[in-house]
Amino acid sequence: MFIAGLIGVAMTMLLVLVRVLAGPTVYDRILAINLFGTKTVLLIALLGFFAGRPEFLDLALTYALINFIGTIAVLKFMQYGDLGWDSDARDDADV
Amino acid sequence: MLGLIADIVSWLLIVTGALACVISGYGMLRMPDLYSRIHAASVADTGGMLLILIGLMFQAGLGLTTAKLVLIVVFLLITSPTATHALARAARQDGVRPASEKRARR
Amino acid sequence: MRYLLGLATGLAVLWLLLSGHYAPLTMALGALSCVFVVWLCRRLGIVSHESVPLHLLPRLPGYTLWLGLQIVRSNVDVATRLLRGRAAISPRTVIIDTRTHDPLGQAILANSITLTPGTVTVGLEDNEAIVHALTEDGAADIEAGTMARRVARLEHGES
Numbered sequence: 001m002f003i004a005g006l007i008g009v010a011m012t013m014l015l016v017l018v019r020v021l022a023g024p025t026v027y028d029r030i031l032a033i034n035l036f037g038t039k040t041v042l043l044i045a046l047l048g049f050f051a052g053r054p055e056f057l058d059l060a061l062t063y064a065l066i067n068f069i070g071t072i073a074v075l076k077f078m079q080y081g082d083l084g085w086d087s088d089a090r091d092d093a094d095v
Numbered sequence: 096m097l098g099l100i101a102d103i104v105s106w107l108l109i110v111t112g113a114l115a116c117v118i119s120g121y122g123m124l125r126m127p128d129l130y131s132r133i134h135a136a137s138v139a140d141t142g143g144m145l146l147i148l149i150g151l152m153f154q155a156g157l158g159l160t161t162a163k164l165v166l167i168v169v170f171l172l173i174t175s176p177t178a179t180h181a182l183a184r185a186a187r188q189d190g191v192r193p194a195s196e197k198r199a200r201r
Numbered sequence: 202m203r204y205l206l207g208l209a210t211g212l213a214v215l216w217l218l219l220s221g222h223y224a225p226l227t228m229a230l231g232a233l234s235c236v237f238v239v240w241l242c243r244r245l246g247i248v249s250h251e252s253v254p255l256h257l258l259p260r261l262p263g264y265t266l267w268l269g270l271q272i273v274r275s276n277v278d279v280a281t282r283l284l285r286g287r288a289a290i291s292p293r294t295v296i297i298d299t300r301t302h303d304p305l306g307q308a309i310l311a312n313s314i315t316l317t318p319g320t321v322t323v324g325l326e327d328n329e330a331i332v333h334a335l336t337e338d339g340a341a342d343i344e345a346g347t348m349a350r351r352v353a354r355l356e357h358g359e360s
Contacts (some may be wrong), residue, residue, distance in 0.1 A: 011120065
């Protein structure tokens with residue numbers, strides 16, 4: 001039964017990859033990559049249960065956090081061209 | 096008997112979750128502009144994720160594994176809207192406007 | 202002090218759940234890392250009612266339950282609309298009053314709006330949230346302010 005879930009999630013990842021390639025704006029790509037990341041978390045979790053090794057959940061948890069930080073970092077870099085904190089930025093830098 | 100019921104419930108949840116993910120991926124391709132695609136993505140981010148992980152919880156039974164699954168759910172429920180909001184805000188500041196607004200202005 | 206203790210308890214529970222090993226050595230290391238993190242957070246000056254929202258705890262389960270129901274409902278709605286395609290959607294952008302001046306409450310409201318499929322917070326400026334909704338009905342629901350009232354109740358108790 002995990003096979004059904006795995007196939008569904010993998011199919012979604014393929015569909016999302018098409019959106020990554022198609023764009024059209026860079027934000028569409030980031031959105032798609034973010035979704036791809038959360039699907040990866042689900043894929044790892046399902047794979048862990050499928051292989052009978054639920055310890056994979058630790059990897060899924062880590063991946064979820066890395067995915068979030070990665071998305072935020074890319075967005076911040078896009079917007080400010082810098083990952084550091086600019087104290088006298090005109091805009092409130094709370095991305 | 097109880098194990099069988101748990102298996103059936105978990106099977107239903109996982110398959111429905113996978114279906115929600117596929118629908119959301121389909122919506123990502125089909126929706127006309129960035130903002131409606133965000134809505135498509137959030138179906139997979141909340142519905143698909145919740146269904147699949149709760150389905151896995153029924154497989155794991157009570158224990159540390161379920162606790163970890165709950166932790167993943169909580170983290171994702173907090174981080175995914177934050178990332179989505181940051182994305183929508185950045186897109187708006189960059190001048191990407193919803194298709195409906197563009198039409199109204201012309 | 203209350204917040205420091207709350208943070209330490211939260212970290213300890215997190216560590217116990219993630220570790221799964223309960224030998225004396227690992228327990229000691231875990232306790233040490235909890236104390237270290239609490240000390241770091243205190244030095245950073247980020248331990249306050251915002252980072253450790255203890256006052257929300259008693260009313261949090263009720264709110265989570267209500268939000269869960271909303272998420273399920275709008276998931277079904279948005280999923281069917283995605284299948285029906287462009288004809289089924291009518292995107293709107295509306296500006297709503299957040300009803301709370303507290304940054305924590307505004308963040309909870311914005312995250313809750315974004316979490317329910319079909320509505321996403323695009324911007325947040327002085328007590329006003331710009332919300333993009335997938336459908337007219339969704340926009341009307343958000344403008345009615347049910348969610349903002351719920352968040353206000355979560356923050357300040359019955360009112």
